[in-house]
Amino acid sequence: MTRHETALIDAGAQIGEGTSVWHHAHVRSTAWIGERCTIGQGVYIDEHVCIGDDVKIQNHVSIYRGVTLEKEVFVGPNATFTNDIAPRSLGPWERIPTFVRRGASIGANATVICGIEIGEYAMVGAGAVVTHDVPAFGLVYGNPARLVGWVCRSGHRRPLAQSRTSICDQCPGDRR
Amino acid sequence: MTRHETALIDAGAQIGEGTSVWHHAHVRSTAWIGERCTIGQGVYIDEHVCIGDDVKIQNHVSIYRGVTLEKEVFVGPNATFTNDIAPRSLGPWERIPTFVRRGASIGANATVICGIEIGEYAMVGAGAVVTHDVPAFGLVYGNPARLVGWVCRSGHRRPLAQSRTSICDQCPGDRR
Amino acid sequence: MTRHETALIDAGAQIGEGTSVWHHAHVRSTAWIGERCTIGQGVYIDEHVCIGDDVKIQNHVSIYRGVTLEKEVFVGPNATFTNDIAPRSLGPWERIPTFVRRGASIGANATVICGIEIGEYAMVGAGAVVTHDVPAFGLVYGNPARLVGWVCRSGHRRPLAQSRTSICDQCPGDRR
Numbered sequence: 075m076t077r078h079e080t081a082l083i084d085a086g087a088q089i090g091e092g093t094s095v096w097h098h099a100h101v102r103s104t105a106w107i108g109e110r111c112t113i114g115q116g117v118y119i120d121e122h123v124c125i126g127d128d129v130k131i132q133n134h135v136s137i138y139r140g141v142t143l144e145k146e147v148f149v150g151p152n153a154t155f156t157n158d159i160a161p162r163s164l165g166p167w168e169r170i171p172t173f174v175r176r177g178a179s180i181g182a183n184a185t186v187i188c189g190i191e192i193g194e195y196a197m198v199g200a201g202a203v204v205t206h207d208v209p210a211f212g213l214v215y216g217n218p219a220r221l222v223g224w225v226c227r228s229g230h231r232r233p234l235a236q237s238r239t240s241i242c243d244q245c246p247g248d249r250r
Numbered sequence: 251m252t253r254h255e256t257a258l259i260d261a262g263a264q265i266g267e268g269t270s271v272w273h274h275a276h277v278r279s280t281a282w283i284g285e286r287c288t289i290g291q292g293v294y295i296d297e298h299v300c301i302g303d304d305v306k307i308q309n310h311v312s313i314y315r316g317v318t319l320e321k322e323v324f325v326g327p328n329a330t331f332t333n334d335i336a337p338r339s340l341g342p343w344e345r346i347p348t349f350v351r352r353g354a355s356i357g358a359n360a361t362v363i364c365g366i367e368i369g370e371y372a373m374v375g376a377g378a379v380v381t382h383d384v385p386a387f388g389l390v391y392g393n394p395a396r397l398v399g400w401v402c403r404s405g406h407r408r409p410l411a412q413s414r415t416s417i418c419d420q421c422p423g424d425r426r
Numbered sequence: 427m428t429r430h431e432t433a434l435i436d437a438g439a440q441i442g443e444g445t446s447v448w449h450h451a452h453v454r455s456t457a458w459i460g461e462r463c464t465i466g467q468g469v470y471i472d473e474h475v476c477i478g479d480d481v482k483i484q485n486h487v488s489i490y491r492g493v494t495l496e497k498e499v500f501v502g503p504n505a506t507f508t509n510d511i512a513p514r515s516l517g518p519w520e521r522i523p524t525f526v527r528r529g530a531s532i533g534a535n536a537t538v539i540c541g542i543e544i545g546e547y548a549m550v551g552a553g554a555v556v557t558h559d560v561p562a563f564g565l566v567y568g569n570p571a572r573l574v575g576w577v578c579r580s581g582h583r584r585p586l587a588q589s590r591t592s593i594c595d596q597c598p599g600d601r602r
Contacts, residue, residue, distance in 0.1 A: 080434070082256070082273055097434060097452050098468070100273050100291055115452060115470050116274070116486070118291050118309050130515045133470050133488045134292070134504075136309045136327045148515040151488045152310075152506045154328045154359035156376055160405030161355050163306045163324040179513050183506035183537040183555075185359040185377035200508055201537035201555030201569055203359075203377030203393075217377055217393045217555075217569045229512030258432070258449055276449050276467055292450070294467050294485050310468070312485045312503045328486075330504045330535035332552055336581030337531050339482045339500040361535040361553035379535075379553030379569075393553055393569045 087119075090127065108145060132182070140188065141172045149174075150182030150200060157188050175210070177227060184219075197225045211238045263295075266303065284321060308358070316364065317348045325350075326358030326376060333364050351386070353403060360395075373401045387414045439471075442479065460497060484534070492521045492540065499526050502534035502552060509540050527562065529579060536571075549577045563590045 077083060077095040087101045090109030095101060099117040107119065108127035118136040119125070125137070126145030133151045137143065140157035157169050170188040174180065178192045181200035192198065196208040199215025208214050213223040213231060224232045226242035241248040253259060253271040263277045266285035271277060275293040283295065284303035294312040295301070301313070302321030309327045313319065316333035333345050346364040350356065354368045357376035368374065372384040375391025384390050389399040389407060400408045402418035417424040429435060429447040438455030444462040447453060451469040459471065460479035470488040471477070477489070478497030485503045489495065492509035509521050522540040526532065530544045533552035544550065548560040551567025560566050565575040565583060576584045578594035593600040 098274050098292070098450050115488075116292050116310065116450070116468050128515050134310050134328070134468065134486050136291075138327075146515045148513045150506075150508065150513060151490075152328055152359075152486070152504055154326075154376070156326065156358045160373065160401065160407070161324045161326060161357070162403075162405050163304050163322045163353070163355070165404055177515070179515070181513070182508045183359070183504075183535070187376055197512065200506070200539055225512065227514075228517055229514050231512070274450050274468070292468050292486065310486050310504070312467075314503075328504055328535075330502075330552070332502065332534045336549065336577065336583070337500045337502060337533070338579075338581050339480055339498045339529070339531070341580055359535070363552055 081113075114151070126176070140169045141174070143174045144176040144178075144194075146177040147174050148179040150180060150184065152183045153180045154183075154185045155188070156186070159188055178208075179229070181215070195225065195227050197229065209238070257289075290327070302352070316345045317350070319350045320352040320354075320370075322353040323350050324355040326356060326360065328359045329356045330359075330361045331364070332362070335364055354384075355405070357391070371401065371403050373405065385414070433465075466503070478528070493524045493526070495526045496528040496530075498529040500531040501526075502532060502536065504535045505532045506535075506537045507540070508538070511540055530560075531581070533567075547577065547579050549581065561590070 075089045078097045080098050081095040082100040084103040086103035087105045089107045092110040095113040097115045099113045101119040102121045104121045105119045105123045107125045110128050112130045114133040116134045120139040122139045123137050125143045128146045131149045138157045141155045173191045175194040177195040179197045184198045185203045187205050192208045193210030196212045202215045202219040203217040205218045211224050213225045223234050224238040230244040251265045254273045257271040258276040260279040262279035263281045265283045268286040271289045273291045275289045277295040278297045280297045281295045281299045283301045286304050288306045290309040292310045296315040298315045299313050301319045304322045307325045314333045317331045349367045351370040353371040355373045359377050360374045361379045363381050368384045369386030372388045378391045378395040379393040381394045387400050389401045399410050400414040406420040427441045430449045432450050433447040434452040436455040439453045439457045441459045442461035447465040449467045451465045453471045454473045456473045457471045457475045459477045462480050464482045466485040468486045472491040474491045475489050477495045480498045483501045490509045493507045525543045527546040529547040531549045535553050536550045537555045539557050544560045545562030548564045554567045554571040555569040557570045563576050565577045575586050576590040582596040
């Protein structure tokens with residue numbers, strides 16, 4: 075692990091080999107972070123959060139308890155997760171989980187309401203507000219976010235009318 | 251008051267009993283913060299800002315001069331306030347006030363234009379852009395934010411067609 | 427240059443006279459920042475970024491490599507830039523440039539997709555998601571951002587139907 079001297083890593087946090095924790099980031103105890111991840115400037119990783127290998131989290135993102143990021147997820151700068159559907163300053167509340175599946179990307183400054191599942195290799199556009207589940211390989215954007223197309227593992231876009239399981243004709247490995 | 255050792259509290263700031271100021275937060279002189287508040291990671295509280303008791307401010311929020319938060323307000327992570335309606339880098343400008351009334355909640359990553367009043371116990375959805383006043387107990391979301399329903403003090407939602415003053419049938423104390 | 431003691435300025439960064447770098451900001455080596463700029467709390471300035479004179483960058487903004495801010499630009503708090511149009515955690519990617527021209531303003535919590543040019547003295551409303559070029563003196567807002575009017579150098583608004591080159595009748599210097 076590489077950590078900048080200003081990063082704050084609480085005792086008990088587990089951080090994998092090859093992961094970098096950058097300036098003024100804060101990882102709380104009982105957080106579990108995989109290998110070869112990037113934790114950007116000012117990022118906050120809450121207690122009990124679980125983050126897979128090869129995840130990149132850009133600056134000023136908070137991963138609150140209840141949010142799970144599978145491996146190879148990308149989270150853009152200032153993207154925002156939540157864990158309370160109707161927050162109030164006082165009184166009881168229920169923590170609601172969010173799952174971001176393998177290889178999915180959350181665009182810069184996007185907002186993800188809790189209780190959502192973002193499917194494998196899905197892509198959430200910058201500034202989107204995600205209020206419903208996103209299917210695997212789905213491309214969504216807008217407020218509220220709407221399904222507007224499909225993306226391949228490399229991020230190439232295909233029209234909504236095409237099958238989301240088709241092989242990508244822009245990916246060299248998929249061409250015949 | 252509890253403060254993390256990396257929190258910066260300028261001389262002259264007034265902070266009430268039981269309030270916590272977390273990692274890398276910054277409270278400027280002449281700010282006034284009530285009791286039992288939570289000031290999250292990286293939060294900025296400007297000069298002359300007034301914040302009531304039991305207010306919770308999540309990570310990376312800036313409360314600029316001109317913004318007033320009454321007691322029991324909740325502000326979600328990355329929510330953004332402003333105090334200039336037409337900002338330019340150079341030249342004169344006028345500071346425009348914003349009021350968030352008792353018990354209101356501002357969702358994660360929401361944006362509040364200055365000159366707005368957010369009424370008591372109103373709820374601003376995550377990612378909303380608030381460009382008009384929000385009535386007491388009003389629920390708004392979208393860009394621009396629209397009134398879509400009502401919420402009770404505990405955050406239970408009721409349709410827009412119902413009276414906003416009705417007793418909440420989901421709150422145990424209100425049931426007969 | 428004025429810098430707060432918690433600001434991190436990497437060796438090799440060039441920062442002009444009269445510029446202030448505030449709390450927990452981070453300027454990387456090979457960044458070039460002009461004179462009389464304000465770099466707010468928690469701001470991140472990437473390598474190879476070029477920022478003109480008299481630029482004001484509010485709290486928690488990241489200026490990534492590929493983004494250029496000409497002189498007198500204003501960037502509101504939590505506004506977000508990008509440099510990858512289809513980000514993935516793994517694999518190759520192409521850095522795409524963004525240009526913000528002289529005197530333009532980016533509103534609080536706005537999102538600017540990469541590959542965009544924001545024209546001279548244009549104004550991007552708070553919370554907007556900019557997906558297309560913005561003409562000089564253009565006023566845009568919404569998600570996606572739409573051209574809704576014109577602004578003068580001082581930020582006074584004119585209807586879309588008026589010429590964008592007309593002299594501003596609200597500016598004392600322009601009145602006859």
